[in-house]
Amino acid sequence: MFQESEIINLISGFVSVLLIRLIFMKKEMPRFRFLYTAFFCIISGYLFTILEGIGWHVFFNLLEHCSYAAAGLLFFISARSMRASPATTQESEHA
Amino acid sequence: MHEIAVSFFDVVSAVGFTLAVAVALRIPSEVIAPVSRFLFVFALAIYAVVGVANVLEHAHITDYFDRYEDYLEILFPLTFTYFLYSVITHQELDRRKKAEMALNAALKKAEDAKARSDSVIEAIGDGICILNSDFRVLYQNRIHEDFMGQHSGEFCYNAFRNRDCKCENCSLTLSLNDGGVHMMERTAMKGDQIRDLEVTTSPLRDSAGRIIAGIEVVRDVTERKKFEDQLMQIRKMEAIGQLAGGIAHDFNNILTAVTGYGSILQNEVKDHEPLRHYVDLILEASKKLKKLTLGLLTFSRKQMIHPKSVALHNIIRNAVRLFPQPMGTAIDVKTELTDEALTVMADSDQIEEVLLGLAANAYEAMPDGGRLTLKTGRYEMDDAFIKQHGYGTHGSFAVITVTDSGIGMDEQTTENVFQPFFSTKETGEGTGLSLAIAYGIMKQHNGYITAESTPGKGTAFKIFLPLTDADA
Numbered sequence: 267m268f269q270e271s272e273i274i275n276l277i278s279g280f281v282s283v284l285l286i287r288l289i290f291m292k293k294e295m296p297r298f299r300f301l302y303t304a305f306f307c308i309i310s311g312y313l314f315t316i317l318e319g320i321g322w323h324v325f326f327n328l329l330e331h332c333s334y335a336a337a338g339l340l341f342f343i344s345a346r347s348m349r350a351s352p353a354t355t356q357e358s359e360h361a
Numbered sequence: 362m363h364e365i366a367v368s369f370f371d372v373v374s375a376v377g378f379t380l381a382v383a384v385a386l387r388i389p390s391e392v393i394a395p396v397s398r399f400l401f402v403f404a405l406a407i408y409a410v411v412g413v414a415n416v417l418e419h420a421h422i423t424d425y426f427d428r429y430e431d432y433l434e435i436l437f438p439l440t441f442t443y444f445l446y447s448v449i450t451h452q453e454l455d456r457r458k459k460a461e462m463a464l465n466a467a468l469k470k471a472e473d474a475k476a477r478s479d480s481v482i483e484a485i486g487d488g489i490c491i492l493n494s495d496f497r498v499l500y501q502n503r504i505h506e507d508f509m510g511q512h513s514g515e516f517c518y519n520a521f522r523n524r525d526c527k528c529e530n531c532s533l534t535l536s537l538n539d540g541g542v543h544m545m546e547r548t549a550m551k552g553d554q555i556r557d558l559e560v561t562t563s564p565l566r567d568s569a570g571r572i573i574a575g576i577e578v579v580r581d582v583t584e585r586k587k588f589e590d591q592l593m594q595i596r597k598m599e600a601i602g603q604l605a606g607g608i609a610h611d612f613n614n615i616l617t618a619v620t621g622y623g624s625i626l627q628n629e630v631k632d633h634e635p636l637r638h639y640v641d642l643i644l645e646a647s648k649k650l651k652k653l654t655l656g657l658l659t660f661s662r663k664q665m666i667h668p669k670s671v672a673l674h675n676i677i678r679n680a681v682r683l684f685p686q687p688m689g690t691a692i693d694v695k696t697e698l699t700d701e702a703l704t705v706m707a708d709s710d711q712i713e714e715v716l717l718g719l720a721a722n723a724y725e726a727m728p729d730g731g732r733l734t735l736k737t738g739r740y741e742m743d744d745a746f747i748k749q750h751g752y753g754t755h756g757s758f759a760v761i762t763v764t765d766s767g768i769g770m771d772e773q774t775t776e777n778v779f780q781p782f783f784s785t786k787e788t789g790e791g792t793g794l795s796l797a798i799a800y801g802i803m804k805q806h807n808g809y810i811t812a813e814s815t816p817g818k819g820t821a822f823k824i825f826l827p828l829t830d831a832d833a
Contacts, residue, residue, distance in 0.1 A: 271431035275438070282438040286445060298445075305441055308408070312434075324363050331370035331415075338377020338412060341405055345384040348392050 272315050279309040300347065304340035307333045368419040375412030381405045394451040400444035407433045407440065488579035491565060492517050494537055496527060499574060508549050508558065508579055517577075521547075533575045536562040540572055547579075557583045584748075591751025598779065602801065605781055606661025609654040616654060620647045656794040659711075660781050660801035666708040668806065670831035673703040673759050677735055680716035685724065692727055694720075697736040703759040705826040711802045712826075715810075718795035719763045719822050725786075726767025726820065736762045740825060753809060758825040765821075770814040778812050799824075 286302060311333035318326035382405045388398050411433055414426030479502075482489050488505030492498055498512045498520060512520035518527050527534060532543035542563045549556050559582045565574040623644045630637045677696060684694060716735070723733050740760040747753040770778065770785075777783045779800040784793030803810045807827055814820035 269431070271435065275431075275434050278435065278438040282442040285442055298448075301445075308437065328363065328366055328370075331367045331374070334408065334412065335370040335373035335377065338374040338381065338408065340377075341381040341408075342377045342384065345381045345388065345401075345405070348388045349384055 272312065272319075276309075276312040276316055279312045283309055298344070300340050300344035304337045304344060307337035307340060311337070364419070368416070371412060371415040371419055375409065375416050378405050378409035378412050382409050393448050397444055397447040397451060400440055400447060404437055404440040404444055407437045488577075490517075490577040490579070491574055492533060492577060493574045494572075496533065505577075505579055508551065508556070508581070521549075532560065532562040533577060536564050536575050537572060540564045540566075546582075554583075556581050557586050588751055594776070595752060598800070601781060602661040605657040609657035609661065612650070612654045613658065616647055616651055620644065620651065623647055653794065656798045657781065659805075660794065660797040666711055666802075666805050668706045668708050670704055670706055670829055671709050673705050673707075673737060673761070673826065674698050676707070676709050676712050677716065677737065677761065679709070680713040680720075681735065683713065683717060684720045691730040692724060693732045695732065695734045697734060699737050699739070701739060703737060703739065704829050704831065705759050705806075706829045706831070707806055707826055708802075711806070712824075715799040715802050715824065716761070716763065718799050721795060723763065723765035723767060723820070726765055726769070731766035731819075733766075734762075734764045736764070738762070739828070742825070750809075750811065754807075757828045758808070759828050761824040761826075763822045763824070764819060766819045769816040769818050769820055770812075771816050775812050775814050775820075779810070 283306065286305065311330045314326045314330035314333060318330060382402055385398065385402045385405055388401075390398075393401070410426065411430050414424075414430060418424045418427055482502045483504070485502075486504065488508045489500075489502045490498060490505045490509075491500040496517050498515055498517055501509070501511065501513065509521050517533070518524040518531075522528055530545070532545045535541065535543045542561060544559065544561045547558045547560050549558055559580045561578045561580070563576050563578075564572040565576050567573050623640060626640045627637075627644060630640050677698065681694060681696060720733065727733075738760050740758045742753050742756055742758055747755075774785060779796050781797035782793040783797075786793075800810055803824060803826075809825040811823045811825075812820060813823075
């Protein structure tokens with residue numbers, strides 16, 4: 267089955283998703299697209315963790331770890347793109 | 362197989378998050394604020410640790426960190442959400458700060474532009490006034506305020522012309538109606554002086570080309586008009602001189618024949634014969650006419666002069682000896698000669714004739730007696746003299762001032778005193794040529810003669826002769 271901490275993680279994750287979707291994503295930060303996608307991967311991982319406890323353990327377990335791996339890569343890409351020159355960053359932020 | 366895949370994904374996750382942490386630590390402050398960077402790194406570090414812990418567990422090295430995974434994973438959504446919030450807040454602040462800076466820069470630029478245009482307007486030297494379509498004064502520069510006084514907000518016709526309604530043929534009305542530039546003349550009092558002003562009006566348009574106000578540019582043309590009058594006077598004298606000279610030259614030739622034949626007749630007709638009287642009258646009239654034509658020739662500078670280097674004081678002493686002694690009146694003639702020896706290039710006889718002419722005029726101006734003074738000095742002619750009189754050249758001059766304590770002349774008489782045939786005497790009492798002759802003689806000597814007079818107080822004539830370095 268699943269643990270209490272996993273439920274809590276999922277709930278806090280969904281709340282964060284809502285906040286991000288409703289408020290932060292309206293602020294037009296194109297550079298942060300990778301960031302959001304990486305975060306959603308993490309939240310997906312939480313979901314797969316719960317689903318893993320319900321059924322198809324192997325499949326959802328694989329998906330869970332795959333989500334975390336994808337999140338890691340996406341966070342790395344996002345950090346790299348944020349580290350680009352300030353002028354380039356500012357131009358795209360104001361685009 | 363499943364274990365291998367999971368291990369692989371865990372390794373990728375661990376490496377990805379670890380690299381992300383390393384890169385995130387170097388994100389510049391211009392992109393995200395240091396606080397936001399800290400939160401981001403912390404959030405990434407959570408899953409870097411989780412990833413490494415999973416790798417160690419799968420590698421059967423240690424599962425020590427497994428117990429902390431849950432706590433760490435709970436922190437992640439909160440930390441990440443707060444990270445995004447801090448980024449957005451800082452961006453908002455940054456944007457506001459930049460907007461404020463841009464606004465301040467724009468305001469400063471506008472203020473600088475205004476200060477520049479104000480400086481340009483003040484430096485122009487003319488008075489500038491802006492009036493709206495209701496003829497109210499919106500702006501005056503300092504020079505306009507000096508001319509017309511401070512009248513911001515008032516109607517121009519009331520402020521400048523003391524009227525209750527618009528002026529007829531107002532150039533501002535024309536400019537506002539047809540969008541053209543118009544000019545008119547106006548006078549204004551500056552202190553106790555009347556100044557002549559030239560007023561030019563033009564429309565002020567907005568960026569769409571609509572006329573929104575009028576601009577009035579006021580220029581003080583008093584000095585220019587004075588200069589034009591002086592120039593006209595000089596040209597008049599030149600023209601009169603040319604005319605008089607031409608006529609006198611022809612007269613002289615004809616007169617030579619009359620005088621010659623008259624002399625022949627005088628020799629032929631004996632003293633006791635009745636016709637002798639008429640011949641004598643003819644010759645006497647010819648002599649007078651000859652003198653008149655010589656005077657005109659001198660005025661027009663067609664008479665030959667013989668200049669040489671002479672001591673000015675000698676000329677004056679000789680001339681004073683020749684001054685007439687008036688009967689029945691006591692005129693005190695005084696000379697005040699400077700200690701400096703003044704040498705001029707001049708025809709002594711001509712200068713003596715000038716002084717004699719001035720003395721004769723002075724005596725006539727003092728029928729009840731008075732004082733006649735001749736004073737000499739050195740004068741350095743400068744721009745002030747040239748500007749005042751409209752003529753002159755820079756250089757060192759000897760000046761003779763002939764002053765009398767006579768009845769004086771009014772301004773109009775003083776202005777015309779050097780014109781030929783100009784006289785204040787009754788008809789037949791004088792030719793009106795002596796001062797014109799003096800003028801002509803001075804012009805031939807490259808000198809100048811001026812007159813200043815006050816009715817009731819006397820007159821002063823100043824004669825300027827260029828000094829020379831040659832020995833007398």
